[in-house]
Amino acid sequence: MLDKNYDPQAIETRWYQFWEARGDFVPTAARQPTAAPYCVMIPPPNVTGSLHMGHAFQDTIMDALIRYHRMRGEPTLWQAGTDHAGIATQMVVERLINADGQTRHDFGREQFIKRVWEWKAESGGTITRQLRRMGASLDWEHERFTMDDGLSAAVREVFVRLFEEGLIYRGKRLVNWDPVLHTAVSDLEVLSEEESGHLWEMRYPLTNGTGDLVVSTTRPETLLGDCAVAVNPEDERYRHLIGEFVHLPLTGRRIPIIADEHADPTFGTGCVKITPAHDFNDHQVWLRHRDETAIADQPHGGLINIFTPSASIRANEADEGQLLPAAYLGLDRYEARKRIVADLDAAGLLAAVKDHRLQQPRGDRSGAVIEPYLTDQWYVRVAPLAAPAIKAVENGDVRFVPDNWKNTYFEWMRNIQDWCISRQIWWGHRIPAWYDAEGNVYVGRSEQEVRDKHGLGAEVALAQDEDVLDTWFSSALWPFSTLGWPESTERLAMFYPTSVLVTGFDIIFFWVARMLMMGLKFMDAVPFREIYIHGLVRDAHGDKMSKSKGNVLDPIDLIDGIDLEALVEKRTKGMMQPHLAAKIAKATRQDFPAGIPAFGTDALRFTFAALATTGRDIKFDLARTEGYRNFCNKLWNASRYVLMNTEEQDCGLGSESLELSAADRWIRARFNATVIAVTSAIDVYRFDLAAQAIYEFTWNDFCDWYLELSKPVLTGDHASAAAKRGTRHTLITTLETLLRLAHPIMPFITEEIWQKVKPLAGVDGDTIMLAPFPLADAGADDLPAVREIDWVKQCILGIRRIKGEMNIPPGKPLPLLVANASEQDQLWLKTARPYLDFLARTESITVLANEADAPEAAMALVGAMKLLIPMAGLIDKDAELKRLDKELARLTDDNARIEQKLANASFVDKAPAAVVAKERERLAENAAAIGNLLAQRDKIAAL
Structure with missing residues (x-):
C-alpha cells in the first residue's frame, strides 16, 4: 500500500539512483532491434553553470521526448555533456586566484590551465547534479565535455580541414572587444540595455573658413580616430560642401566631407562623424569611401585605432608622429572623455550637451562597456558553408517547429558575415597554428605534423598562436563530435543524424545555424531532422527574470522548498547597491511571506509541460505549480483508493468471467481517447495539449467520476460477483496504463505508484520507464456507454x-x-x-x-x-428568503465600501498595486455572488 501522504522528497532521489545504477538511460536495441533509433543532443550547459528556469523548462521537454520514445521501444539516446565555457570558466578560476592575491600571469599559462582542470574536477558538476534532480534521463555513462580528448581532436581536425580549403583565414577586422577581459566576444555575449547618457554636439571648423559643421556623438573621445564627416547626398543643406574638408578638433588633422546614405538628415544635425576603427557602421562607410579618406594627413588611410586593449588612449607608433595628442595618451577612455569635452568647451567648439537615452553594449561576463576594436583575429569564411545549410531547410531536409522560425533563420543566413572564432584568453581549444621568426604561419593538428609537412627541422623555432577558439566553434560540432567523429564509431552510425534539437529562439543564429553548417560540411547530412523552438521563461507578469529585478526563481527551490529568510538572502546576495537589495528583500517578503513550499519535481515538470505553448514567452506563475502539486496529490489518493479496493481481491486476471458496467466501458473509451490525444500532441511537440489531456482525464473522468461510479458497484448488494470483478479489473488496468501515459512528464510519482500497481494489473517489468507506452485500442470506443x-x-x-x-x-x-x-x-x-x-x-x-x-x-x-x-417540507420558504436578503445586504454594503475606496485617488495612487488589484478582484467577486443570489431568490420566491 502507498503511504498515506504524498511526499516527493521521499521518493524522487531514490528512484533516480535506481534507474541510473541499472543503466536504464543507456540506449539499447535489444528490446526492439528493428526500431529506428531516436536521439536528442542536450544543449551543453556551461560547466560553471547552475540550473535556471530556462534549463529546467528545456530539460523537461527533452526528457519527456526521450522517455516517450524509450517507452515506444526505440533505441533512445539523450547525449549528456557540458561546455567548457571559455570566458566564464576562466573568470571563475581567476577570481579564486585573485582572492589569494595572485593573477593568472603569476601562474603562467600551463599552470593556470592545470588549475582550471582541478577546479572542474572539484566544483564543475553542479548543473549535472541538478539535472538529476529534475529527473533528466541522460546517458551519463557516455557524458562528454567540449575539452575532453576526443572533442579536442575533432576541433583540431575541423580547423585544419577548413584552413586547407581556404575557409579559415587570419585578418584585421573590427570586433566586439571587452576591455576588462582583453578578448573579442561574440554578439551573444553582448547585452544591450537602455541607459541614461549624454549627446555631445561638437563644432568641426571648415578649412575654407566659411563656418563649421556640428556633429553629434555619444562617445566624444572617439573623435581622435575620426577619418571623415558624412552627410546624406540628398541633404540640400550640405550638398555644396561634399568634397570639402574640416579641421578635426584637438588633433591638427583635416578630414574630408563625404556623401553617404548612412547619414540620416532627420537625426541631429544630419552630419555624422566617421570613426572606422571604433564603430561597425562607420567601418562599412570607410570601406565604401577609403579612397576619399586616404589623404596626406590621414595615416593608415584614416583607419586609426586610438585604444589599448584596456580601452586607454594608446601611445603613438613610430611612423605616426603626433597623430594622437600627447595630452590624452595613457588616459582611460572615460577620463579622456572628460578632458576632451573640457578642451572642446575651452576652445569654443562644444555646441551643446544634451541628456540622452542610449543602448549601451556591455559584456555579459564582465559588465564592462564593449568597444568596437580593430585587431587581428581568425575568421571562418561562412558564405560557402551557409549555402547548403539554407538549402537543407528550403528542401525540408530539416524542419523548424513552429514553422515560422525558418524565416528568422533565413533572414540571418542570407545576410551572414564571416565568423570571428578567436578569443584572447587561455582556457579553451588553442588555435592549432604556429609561427616562425619571420611571422610565417603554419597550421596543423600538432607541431610535429607542421614540421613534417613543411620540412622544418628542430633548428627552426616555432611558437603556437596564443589565442583559443570561440566556445561556439566546438559547440557547432556537438552532434557528431560527441558520437566519436572523426572516428567511424558504432554510435555515430546509429544516431547521426539525430532526431530533434530542442532549443530557444535566442540561439538560432549562434548555435543552430552553425551546427547545420558544420554537420553538412563534415557529415554530408543534416545534424537533426527537426528543430523544436520553444519560448523563453519569464515571470508571471511577462518580465525577464533577472537578479536586479529580484524575480528570479531557482527550480531546485521549487522542488525542495526554501524558507523566507534563506530566499531573501539568496536574492540579495552580492548586490552592491543597498537600496536595491532592500527593495528586493521587501518585495520578496511580500510575495513569499512563508517562503516557497516544496512542490516536488513532478509538479514542476507538469507545470513546464502545461506552459509549453507555441508562443515566444512562457509566463511562469507559481500558482500553477501549486495547482499541479494538488494534481499529484489527487493521483496519489486516487491510487490509494484503487489499491485498497483491489489488493488481495479478485481483479479478473485469471479465467473468471468479467461483467463490465456502463461506467467501466465509458472510462475505457475516455482513456482511449486520451491516449490518442496525448500521443498526437507529443508527436507535434504540443506538450501543453498533452498535459491538458492527462490532467482532464485524471482529475475529471477518472478521479471525480469513475472512482465515484465504482463505489456503488463495489459496496452495493445489487452487483454480481462478475460485475465487481469487472470494476476491479477496470480500476487497476486503467490506473496502470494511465501511469504509463503520464510517465514521460511525471516520472517519479508514476514509478512509485506503478511498482505497487503492476502485480495487481498482471504486468511484468522492473521499471515503468522501460514499460511500453500505451497504444490506442480501436475496439475501446464505446459510443453507447x-x-x-x-x-x-x-x-x-x-x-x-x-x-x-x-x-x-x-x-x-x-x-x-x-x-x-x-x-x-x-x-x-x-x-x-x-x-x-x-x-x-x-x-x-x-x-x-x-x-x-x-x-x-x-x-x-x-x-x-x-x-x-x-420543495414541500424541504425548505422554509420565508426563512430562506430572509437569509438570502441578509446575505444580499451584506454583499451590497461591502461593495459600496470598496467602490468608495477605489474612487479615492489617494488610495489608488499610494497603496501597493497588489492591494488595489485585490480590492478590484473582491468587487468583481461580490458582484458575481450578488447576481447568483438574486437568481436563487427569484427561484425560491416563485415556489
Whole structure:
C-alpha cells in the first residue's frame, strides 16, 4: 500500500539512483532491434553553470521526448555533456586566484590551465547534479565535455580541414572587444540595455573658413580616430560642401566631407562623424569611401585605432608622429572623455550637451562597456558553408517547429558575415597554428605534423598562436563530435543524424545555424531532422527574470522548498547597491511571506509541460505549480483508493468471467481517447495539449467520476460477483496504463505508484520507464456507454445544482420526479439507479405520465427530460428568503465600501498595486455572488 501522504522528497532521489545504477538511460536495441533509433543532443550547459528556469523548462521537454520514445521501444539516446565555457570558466578560476592575491600571469599559462582542470574536477558538476534532480534521463555513462580528448581532436581536425580549403583565414577586422577581459566576444555575449547618457554636439571648423559643421556623438573621445564627416547626398543643406574638408578638433588633422546614405538628415544635425576603427557602421562607410579618406594627413588611410586593449588612449607608433595628442595618451577612455569635452568647451567648439537615452553594449561576463576594436583575429569564411545549410531547410531536409522560425533563420543566413572564432584568453581549444621568426604561419593538428609537412627541422623555432577558439566553434560540432567523429564509431552510425534539437529562439543564429553548417560540411547530412523552438521563461507578469529585478526563481527551490529568510538572502546576495537589495528583500517578503513550499519535481515538470505553448514567452506563475502539486496529490489518493479496493481481491486476471458496467466501458473509451490525444500532441511537440489531456482525464473522468461510479458497484448488494470483478479489473488496468501515459512528464510519482500497481494489473517489468507506452485500442470506443454515462453525469449534476441553489445539504436523500422522459431515458433510469441513489442521494424516482401532476418543484433539464424535486417540507420558504436578503445586504454594503475606496485617488495612487488589484478582484467577486443570489431568490420566491 502507498503511504498515506504524498511526499516527493521521499521518493524522487531514490528512484533516480535506481534507474541510473541499472543503466536504464543507456540506449539499447535489444528490446526492439528493428526500431529506428531516436536521439536528442542536450544543449551543453556551461560547466560553471547552475540550473535556471530556462534549463529546467528545456530539460523537461527533452526528457519527456526521450522517455516517450524509450517507452515506444526505440533505441533512445539523450547525449549528456557540458561546455567548457571559455570566458566564464576562466573568470571563475581567476577570481579564486585573485582572492589569494595572485593573477593568472603569476601562474603562467600551463599552470593556470592545470588549475582550471582541478577546479572542474572539484566544483564543475553542479548543473549535472541538478539535472538529476529534475529527473533528466541522460546517458551519463557516455557524458562528454567540449575539452575532453576526443572533442579536442575533432576541433583540431575541423580547423585544419577548413584552413586547407581556404575557409579559415587570419585578418584585421573590427570586433566586439571587452576591455576588462582583453578578448573579442561574440554578439551573444553582448547585452544591450537602455541607459541614461549624454549627446555631445561638437563644432568641426571648415578649412575654407566659411563656418563649421556640428556633429553629434555619444562617445566624444572617439573623435581622435575620426577619418571623415558624412552627410546624406540628398541633404540640400550640405550638398555644396561634399568634397570639402574640416579641421578635426584637438588633433591638427583635416578630414574630408563625404556623401553617404548612412547619414540620416532627420537625426541631429544630419552630419555624422566617421570613426572606422571604433564603430561597425562607420567601418562599412570607410570601406565604401577609403579612397576619399586616404589623404596626406590621414595615416593608415584614416583607419586609426586610438585604444589599448584596456580601452586607454594608446601611445603613438613610430611612423605616426603626433597623430594622437600627447595630452590624452595613457588616459582611460572615460577620463579622456572628460578632458576632451573640457578642451572642446575651452576652445569654443562644444555646441551643446544634451541628456540622452542610449543602448549601451556591455559584456555579459564582465559588465564592462564593449568597444568596437580593430585587431587581428581568425575568421571562418561562412558564405560557402551557409549555402547548403539554407538549402537543407528550403528542401525540408530539416524542419523548424513552429514553422515560422525558418524565416528568422533565413533572414540571418542570407545576410551572414564571416565568423570571428578567436578569443584572447587561455582556457579553451588553442588555435592549432604556429609561427616562425619571420611571422610565417603554419597550421596543423600538432607541431610535429607542421614540421613534417613543411620540412622544418628542430633548428627552426616555432611558437603556437596564443589565442583559443570561440566556445561556439566546438559547440557547432556537438552532434557528431560527441558520437566519436572523426572516428567511424558504432554510435555515430546509429544516431547521426539525430532526431530533434530542442532549443530557444535566442540561439538560432549562434548555435543552430552553425551546427547545420558544420554537420553538412563534415557529415554530408543534416545534424537533426527537426528543430523544436520553444519560448523563453519569464515571470508571471511577462518580465525577464533577472537578479536586479529580484524575480528570479531557482527550480531546485521549487522542488525542495526554501524558507523566507534563506530566499531573501539568496536574492540579495552580492548586490552592491543597498537600496536595491532592500527593495528586493521587501518585495520578496511580500510575495513569499512563508517562503516557497516544496512542490516536488513532478509538479514542476507538469507545470513546464502545461506552459509549453507555441508562443515566444512562457509566463511562469507559481500558482500553477501549486495547482499541479494538488494534481499529484489527487493521483496519489486516487491510487490509494484503487489499491485498497483491489489488493488481495479478485481483479479478473485469471479465467473468471468479467461483467463490465456502463461506467467501466465509458472510462475505457475516455482513456482511449486520451491516449490518442496525448500521443498526437507529443508527436507535434504540443506538450501543453498533452498535459491538458492527462490532467482532464485524471482529475475529471477518472478521479471525480469513475472512482465515484465504482463505489456503488463495489459496496452495493445489487452487483454480481462478475460485475465487481469487472470494476476491479477496470480500476487497476486503467490506473496502470494511465501511469504509463503520464510517465514521460511525471516520472517519479508514476514509478512509485506503478511498482505497487503492476502485480495487481498482471504486468511484468522492473521499471515503468522501460514499460511500453500505451497504444490506442480501436475496439475501446464505446459510443453507447459514453452516451449513457454522459446522461448519468448530467442527471447527478442537475440534482446537485438544485440542492446547492436551495441550500439543501448535499447528503440529504430526496424524492425525484421525472417528466417528459423518452423510452431511452426511462431505460437508463433503471440501469443507472444505483449511481443516482449513491451519488445524487435520490430517495425514490417516479416517472410522471403527465407533467401537470407535478407539485411545486425545483427543476433541472437533461436534454428534453425534466428532473423535478418537490420543495414541500424541504425548505422554509420565508426563512430562506430572509437569509438570502441578509446575505444580499451584506454583499451590497461591502461593495459600496470598496467602490468608495477605489474612487479615492489617494488610495489608488499610494497603496501597493497588489492591494488595489485585490480590492478590484473582491468587487468583481461580490458582484458575481450578488447576481447568483438574486437568481436563487427569484427561484425560491416563485415556489
